[in-house]
Amino acid sequence: MTRIIDGARLAISIREDTSAAASVLAAQGCPPKLAVIVATQDESTSWYVRSIARGARQTGIDCDVVNVGAAASTEDIRGALLAVNEDPDVHGIILQTPLPAGTGGEVLREVIDPAKDIDGANPISLGRLVANAPAFAPATARAVMALLEFYGVSLRGKHAVVVGRSTVVGVPTAHLLTQADATVTVCHRQTTDLAARTRDAEIVVAAAGIPGLITARHVAWGAILIDVGTTATEDGRLLGDVDAPAVEGRAGALTPVPGGVGPVTTALLLQHTVQSASTHFDRLRTETSTDLAVLPAKR
Numbered sequence: 001m002t003r004i005i006d007g008a009r010l011a012i013s014i015r016e017d018t019s020a021a022a023s024v025l026a027a028q029g030c031p032p033k034l035a036v037i038v039a040t041q042d043e044s045t046s047w048y049v050r051s052i053a054r055g056a057r058q059t060g061i062d063c064d065v066v067n068v069g070a071a072a073s074t075e076d077i078r079g080a081l082l083a084v085n086e087d088p089d090v091h092g093i094i095l096q097t098p099l100p101a102g103t104g105g106e107v108l109r110e111v112i113d114p115a116k117d118i119d120g121a122n123p124i125s126l127g128r129l130v131a132n133a134p135a136f137a138p139a140t141a142r143a144v145m146a147l148l149e150f151y152g153v154s155l156r157g158k159h160a161v162v163v164g165r166s167t168v169v170g171v172p173t174a175h176l177l178t179q180a181d182a183t184v185t186v187c188h189r190q191t192t193d194l195a196a197r198t199r200d201a202e203i204v205v206a207a208a209g210i211p212g213l214i215t216a217r218h219v220a221w222g223a224i225l226i227d228v229g230t231t232a233t234e235d236g237r238l239l240g241d242v243d244a245p246a247v248e249g250r251a252g253a254l255t256p257v258p259g260g261v262g263p264v265t266t267a268l269l270l271q272h273t274v275q276s277a278s279t280h281f282d283r284l285r286t287e288t289s290t291d292l293a294v295l296p297a298k299r
């Protein structure tokens with residue numbers, strides 16, 4: 001039987017811990033705050049952003065949604081990002097996609113202050129991550145790792161295959177798996193015989209955005225499948241990259257879509273915001289205590 005890895009349950013436990021940390025910070029006068037910059041009226045994006053904002057508030061994190069509108073220019077979006085970069089009360093920033101055509105998301109994500117880049121969107125964050133320097137990893141990549149840990153998967157010496165090489169999911173996930181001592185193969189559009197590669201893996205992370213790409217012939221007996229794919233259908237359903245009925249009974253465990261990677265990703269965005277607030281608060285406290293320590297000597 002294939003075990004279903006319950007992302008919703010893991011998300012609740014992450015949110016409980018995050019909420020406790022948020023209330024400690026708030027009591028110390030540093031309430032954590034998230035800002036989401038949006039430049040679209042698209043309904044499914046608006047729904048997603050509202051759910052992040054609601055989740056934040058339920059966790060004790062202030063959340064400002066700044067919608068600059070679907071007609072926003074690059075300069076409008078840059079301006080909104082610079083404002084939240086400079087706002088000392090904001091600790092986490094999400095630049096929500098999609099952005100209006102021609103505004104250059106590649107350039108805009110470089111505007112996000114790396115200290116507040118809680119979804120690892122700025123290339124500086126990815127660079128620091130792969131150089132093993134402190135940085136926020138993209139929340140989706142961290143969600144993959146958190147789900148494997150939650151399920152008690154030991155990664156040392158295991159063969160993990162990541163399907164997809166995007167800089168937001170495939171690349172950082174492959175790095176985190178390598179850091180956790182797995183041997184990692186990254187597959188992509190040009191990979192020949194994908195099934196042979198994935199069948200050789202004890203862990204498969206599917207992040208290609210192609211519904212049903214991974215079927216029974218792609219899966220070794222007992223393999224653990226983490227499904228990052230979320231393709232929305234016209235009738236409002238969400239489809240993963242794994243053909244769940246086809247792998248049932250063959251895979252050892254599988255994350256469902258929805259209810260797997262998605263809720264954990266959202267919970268980790270909130271956790272990162274609180275971590276950022278905590279770092280900010282510690283820095284303030286150190287600066288203040290240094291000032292105090294210096295005062296008597298000056299007198």
Ligand code: ADP
Pocket residue numbers: 163164165166168169170187188189190191194207208209210213
């Ligand atoms: P995401 O943001 O979910 O990572 P992207 O569209 O940015 O999605 O990237 C999709 C990735 O999936 C690309 O790296 C691409 O090479 C990979 N991919 C697409 N089709 C296949 C396929 N048939 N087999 C393996 N990898 C694929």
